Amino acid sequence: MPEKITISLIKADVGSLCGHHVVHPKQLEAARKRLEEAKKNGLIIDYYVFNCGDDLELLMTHTKGEGNPDIHGLAWNTFKEVTEKVSRPLKLYAAGQDLLVETFSGNVKGMGPGVAEMEIVERPSEPIVVFAADKTEPGAWNFPLYKIFASPDNTAGLVIDPSMHEGFIFRVMDVVEGKVVDLSCPEELYSLVALLGTPGRYVVERIFRKSDRAVAAVAS
Template sequence: MAEKVTVSIIKADIGSICGHMTPHPSMMAKAKEILTDKQKQGIIEDFYVTRVGDDINLYMTHYKGEGNKEVHTAAWECFQEATKISKSMHLYAAGQDILTDAFSGNVKGAGPGSAEMTFEERPSEPLVFFMADKTEPSAYSPILTRIFLDPFTTTGLVIDKRAKMGFDVEIQDVMDHKKVVMSSPEETLSILSLLGDTSRYAIKRINSRAGLGPACVVSTDKLNMTAGRYVGKDDPVCICRAQSGFPSVGEYTQVFQNTWLVAGWMRGSHIGAFYPCSPEDSNPVYYDGPPRICALGFQLCEGHLQGLEPQGVKGGDHIPVDIFGNNTWDNVRANAIKASRLMRAQGPFQPSILGAEEMEYTSRPEVLEDLKKRFEPLD
């Protein structure tokens, strides 16, 4: 049996130029420098450093398994050193996602978000990495259900005999820190019933029932619950395996022709439309948004990432397939801005803003306290 490879994304918002726009290039360069050294030490096999909006994303491949202390420490070192640069430049929200001074060897609970999957590499292993900014983990749930539960989106659920065997969906209750695994197609409607509450439930992982291992994994870290205060939206990432028993790359991306409304956006407190774009175009320039989503594609080859660069290039000098970085998505982007403008026109009223229970921070408790003695019984 072949050794199983682990693919990890670990991400953090640790400072940005001009509000919540973009990390400084020197912060990205420092992360690349550190991971180049970790690769030489044999801690990781390969890596790629990128960003979406103000979040730095570290892609890493290795054979050390999920939650490995050396790998997570490598990412933590990247964020610590980049934070020093951020603070020295007085960037906005410098070190925002660093929630502890006592790192335990795993980023879970420390602030950065992570998604990892371990599997036996197939003869051909296409990977799609989704990165979102200005939104929450459940933003992927309606998208992934369309991909994995809907044959009108994914024809493979009908014509691919392995995909037809269905998928197991791990759903997390992000409020009560519990999880449940449900199976599709048998429990499809119950899965949808649960995930309809996007404030509480989110897809964490989807596994093949044909024995192919994980199909996708999502970061479900809730920063405000970890920190006990508002520290920014969670900006989730998602790793997907494609083709041959899994949805095709086109089936993963076709659903983004829809206009998806997600929570987050300005101050983490509004509803806006997902805006599919290139990382280079992911600066949230319209009212701190709208929420951005990027999709980068690689082949995995013996534990190493292969993009559009010459064969054998290592050390992070990769050129991924930029799936949303072309004019195919121009109409979708225009629709996202149109929908977002419609939502913003509602001002400080629902459905433009989130319900009170979902607001990351709000002045309402103070207002109600001040008015406590002024409220009178109805006649």
């Protein structure tokens, strides 16, 4: 069985310029240095550091699976280091605000940072798209994800590509009650649309290709 590659995107606001506005270049530099060390040590395969507004974003590939404590620990320690060595000395606004606890417990979920992870069998050419936003509704990506994976008016492959023709399964979370439901499209398309129209409560958490349950998209 081919080895799966894990894509992990972990983000946090650890301080910014001029209110909740944008990260400082030295924060990006410090994060890149930490992830470059992890790459050289073999913990991760590759990485990309960027920002969305005042969120520092760590995009990493590795073979350790979702929710791995080593990967989450790397992200947590990177955020802590950036906070202590850059944000606080430069007196940046809200330094370390998304680090809600003092001690890392093995997984950053529930500790402040946002997380989106997926495992895939990598193809020879494997482009990925990352949507990043700050200060939005939880379901900010409901509509574009619906258009990509459920609308034949937008995605011709749903009609003509045999690997996509069966459709996709949308896992939708109710963030108010903490419940999830899997909706199979196109059969349950109307039910999906009914939920996705309330992005403050219903959020696309994960999308699977129906033919083989391969993960097609995830959201934080």
